[in-house]
Amino acid sequence: MFYREAGDFKTSYGSDSQTFPIKFDRMRYYVVLVVAFGVVPFIINDYWANAVFVPFLIYAIAAIGLNILTGYCGQLSLGTGGFMAVGAYACYKLMTAFPEVSIVIHVLLAGGVTAGVGVLFGLPSLRIKGFYLAVATLAAQFFLVWLFNKVPWFYNNSASGQISAPERTVFGVEVTGANTDAWAKYMICLVFLVVLAWVARNLTRGTVGRSWMAIRDMDIAAEIIGVNPLKAKLTAFAVSSFFVGVAGALFFSVYLGAVEVGEAFGINKSFLVLFMIILGGLGSIFGSLAGAAFLVLLPVLLKNVLVGGLGWPTDLAAHLELMIVGALIIVFLIAEPHGMAQLWRIAKEKLRLWPFPH
């Protein structure tokens, strides 16, 4: 009923291979974009921006990045927090060293720096696989956090060891610093997310993405049919780290404003982003968004219900949140290893036939 494909004929290769081949899907996608760009900025306030929208948009970028590496290329990484820190500190150094250059360029350059660091830590992936690699990426996590904590050059010798974002504008609108409006924060993150999601979607269905998936499914077999594992793995690390780096830069400059590395980019951040892609769906861009939305909303919801509604102490609510997240991970892995993206696919299948399933 809703997903009617009858009569939706394609007359060119271009229209046949578009991202949303079904007309209904395409319209829905445009509606979401119109709402995101045209409605939300006008009604958003500080609470919603800081508690829900901005973290969601930034984590979504990081989750897409990790999904490229883990979901599409099959290389499990636990170093996401460390790479986000690289993006944040690169952005900070660039912002303070070249104040006249636009912040957008700084954020993109910070992504580029992170891509370089990611390739460096991705080199061992050519020799080691699976758990060994997962543990090896922890080396990146701990080493990078330590580095940014201990070398004063990275935080410009500030007494507190923190980095704080100076005020910067885009088209005359302030996007970083204390006086930023909620909608400005929201808009800059949204633009980054939409562009990067579009890039990721098209990368993953092209030549590069196919070589990643071949490596994920079986690397030796992929090598035999002519996929270059060196190129595939390192490009996956580079692209993934770029996304994560951009997310880290935005997290620091737009969202938090001031950052202490161990607190903001610790091992918990790595696990949080990993959980997002497990719950959302490995190997799916939509899944990254769904997982990020879910894990950003869950604590807000639990806090409002348990602390605000029932009046329980906050530490108890925090512990219950740990339990719920852990249990959800297990339930999802057992019931639906492909995550929310798969649930969505099943729902679409059902909707296509509804209300006459036969």
Next chain:
Amino acid sequence: MPDQLLFAMEVMLNGLMAGVLYALVALGFVLIFKASGIFNYAQGVMALFAALTLVGLQEGQVPFAHLINAIFGTDIHHFGWHLPALVAIILTIGVMVVLAIIVEKFVLKHLVNQEPIILFMATIGLAYFLEGFGDVMWGSEIKMLDVGLPQGASFWVEENTAWLGGEGFYGFFIDKLDMVAAVVAALLVISLTIFSQYSKQGRALRAVADDHQAALSVGISLRFIWVLVWSIAGFVALVAGIMWGAKSGVQFSLSLIALKALPVLMLGGFTSIPGAIVGGLIIGVGEKLFEFTIGPMVGGATENWFAYVLALLFLVFRPQGLFGEKIIERV
């Protein structure tokens, strides 16, 4: 002997002792990995949970007191008794066995034949769950754990080594607790080796480790073996929890020792019990010596990452670790 060398030796000895404690945690990982091919990230949290349960039982805490108080508005904390250490330990072992059965029944059973990476992520979920569960059950404040283990510097060692140095040298400083831990670890490894070599269950365990399907076909119950091996891992976690808990109090950071044990495993190989011990010792000595010699030059606190970087560099040259089985891959 010159003092500098003596200090280096003292650092090394302490590193050896720390290495034993790392090895204790790594041992739990190896056991589960060998028997089920699961890389159990929750091992560190299991140690925390075991230690929390032990303290809770010993002090007579009411389980879920925090939650009950929040729901019913009551104010209960303790039953008002103190259990002897031994009874509490035995009860805690019982709890760990129940935990093993629950894990098998609700998690592992449903994940048979999944890819190892899925199982790994499930154990991360389990780790989060257990961490929250332990805190809800016993409260999250830092607790002292006292089961009567000796603590403090050993004067015997200090007196008997003082003659090595000159005027300013008072002998090696070694914690008694670390010595106890070393002895316990040695006993544990010996008894585990004997168990897996000579007992019937131990042989079944090794058969499962070799080949799940072949073991099933000769009539070994996979599910029983999994419960068994998770119980043993729970027991090892309890021992590690007691040692670390007595050293630095029972608190959240206890679960982070899992992160310390990971490089030990990489170095020693995931499948080798001796590897866990040797890897633990190498990492323990290596990180203490590195902190002692290079640490002051780069701002200290190198212990956080040294083990990982060492293991990473090592793996590039020997991907299966020191004692691991050679990795053979076929299409």
